[in-house]
Amino acid sequence: MLQISYIRENREEVIDRLKVKNFGQLGLVDEVLRLDEELRSLKVASESISAEANSAAKKIGELMRQGKKEEAEAIKAQSASYKEQLKQYTEQLGPLEAKFFDTLVQLPNLPYHLVPEGKDAEDNEVVLQHGDLVELPEGALPHWELAAKYDIIDFELGVKVSGAGFPVYKGKGARLQRALINFFLDKANAAGYREVQVPILVNSDSGFGTGQLPDKEGQMYYVGNDDMYLIPTAEVPVTNMYRDVILKEEDFPIKNTAYTPCFRREAGSYGAHVRGLNRLHQFDKVELVQVVHPKRSYEVLEEMSLYVQSLLKELRLPYRVLRLCGGDMSFTSAMTYDMEVWSAAQKRWLEVSSVSNFETYQSNRLKARFKDADGKMQLVHTLNGSALALPRIVACILEENQTERGIKIPDVLVPYTGFEWID
Structure with a gap:
């Protein structure tokens, strides 16, 4: 606000x-x-x-x-x-x-001066690109066909149990999911983030505090009897930990990480671009949230971007970083970097992370403040980022690493999966 x-x-x-x-x-x-x-x-x-x-x-x-x-x-x-x-x-x-x-509250956050002008994703600025785009041999399969071939993700069973957008992970597919979650959490802990386990149901005050309400109410799953919402991201409960809190300057930076399932209605999403793991109603994600001094927030934004990139490098996935234009930014963000991974089988870029600085937009709603050295009360700056959302990471790992024998697990994940191949 x-x-x-x-x-x-x-x-x-x-x-x-x-x-x-x-x-x-x-x-x-x-x-x-x-x-x-x-x-x-x-x-x-x-x-x-x-x-x-x-x-x-x-x-x-x-x-x-x-x-x-x-x-x-x-x-x-x-x-x-x-x-x-x-x-x-x-x-x-x-x-x-x-x-x-x-x-x-109908006024969105103001874009930072570095945010490029533009109407939609076509106008986003490519900041950098890392890694060579893999050319798969003829006959290579997209991830949804690989999932069926090796019986590791069952989309039809998910439809039976819940509906479209709720896949069932099986065997090595489920273990790969768990491996990625643990890998991302361990890396975050090593980078100084405190791990927290938070509720996945939140009240409307929490939804308002981080800007999901009233802007994105139609995209959230609502539990009417209890007047609560399933979280679209761990950003909501983690950031709300600091609602109505007065911090001290020496508390900064405050760094938290959390793994949660995430729930999004994705109303109006249809077509080939949402096939398989490309867009789901329920998915797993490890989130980073920082609460920082206003003077350092853009420095921290760059640090968070580099950190997410380091994860993609360890997974050996080619990626690019976009600075979102004004028209493609969220209602609450002042500046956002998107990280996209190349899907070799689909021959297109898939967003796997957004890292955003909200400046005081969330903290003004949350009344999250601190006392500076002069004893003056100021609003904190809040930032968050996906590190990382699993579905499209899994999709690209399956597609990029397919061979005649099967799917080779990235070396950094083998200690977590306990196996080298899905075959």
């Missing part, structure tokens, strides 16, 4: 930066400012009446103590209207505050 003080002082800049994000409701900026002015005026008027009422009450008390009952009664008669006026102001303030808040 944007800070109203910043919008007041930087109206033109806010509008210009929202244009970079292709935000189509720029009129909301002035509506927020209008409601803010109305709200502040009403509060001033209410506080003025309250002060007059308090002053009158003191005078009445003094006059009564002095035995000047008639004068006290006269002031009491004059001040009888204060209570009614305050009641009217209170009745107006509630709905106006709600309207102001509901309007303010």
Whole structure:
């Protein structure tokens, strides 16, 4: 959530930066400012009446103590209207505050100055590309056919049990999943991240705190009887650990990692691009979350990007890094890097990680703050990134490493899988 003080002082800049994000409701900026002015005026008027009422009450008390009952009664008669006026102001303030808040949260985060302009994924900036794109021999199979051939992932059984987008991993397929989770967690621990195990059901306050609500409500699975949501990512519960928390400057950086299953409705996703593991309703992911000093957040963003790249290098998967353009960024992000791995069998890039800096957008919602060296209260900066989401990593491992004998497991995973081949 944007800070109203910043919008007041930087109206033109806010509008210009929202244009970079292709935000189509720029009129909301002035509506927020209008409601803010109305709200502040009403509060001033209410506080003025309250002060007059308090002053009158003191005078009445003094006059009564002095035995000047008639004068006290006269002031009491004059001040009888204060209570009614305050009641009217209170009745107006509630709905106006709600309207102001509901309007303010419709404004997305402002993009960082390095974010390129653009409308969609076609306008994203390729920052770098690593590794040679493998050319598979004729007859090479996509991962969904390899999964069926070696009986390691059963998509049809998942449809039977739950529905499309809920695969069943079997035998070495399940062990590969577990191996990747443990590998990613061990690497994160070695990089200084504290492992946490968090709930996969969250309340609406948590969904609001990280920006999933109200923006992405239709993409989340809702448990109506309990008014809770299945998490789309561990970012939600992990970041909400710091909701309403006041930190100290020496606490930084705060680094957490968590493995969770993730649940996304992916409403409106159809076609060949979602086949197999390309897009699922339930998948496993190891997430990184950092809470940092505002002065270091973009330095930390670069560090997180390099860390995710190091995992892809160890898995020997060719990848590229994109800086997302304004039109392709999430509602809450100030800047995002996407890491994409090359799918040799599908001959296209698959996103496997997003690393984002949210600056104060989440922390303002969360009221996550810290006291600086001067004792002044400031909002923290929050960042997160996938390290990594498993489905497309598994897809590319299967496709890139297929041979006549079977699928060769990357060397770094063998200590975790306990086997070298899927054959």
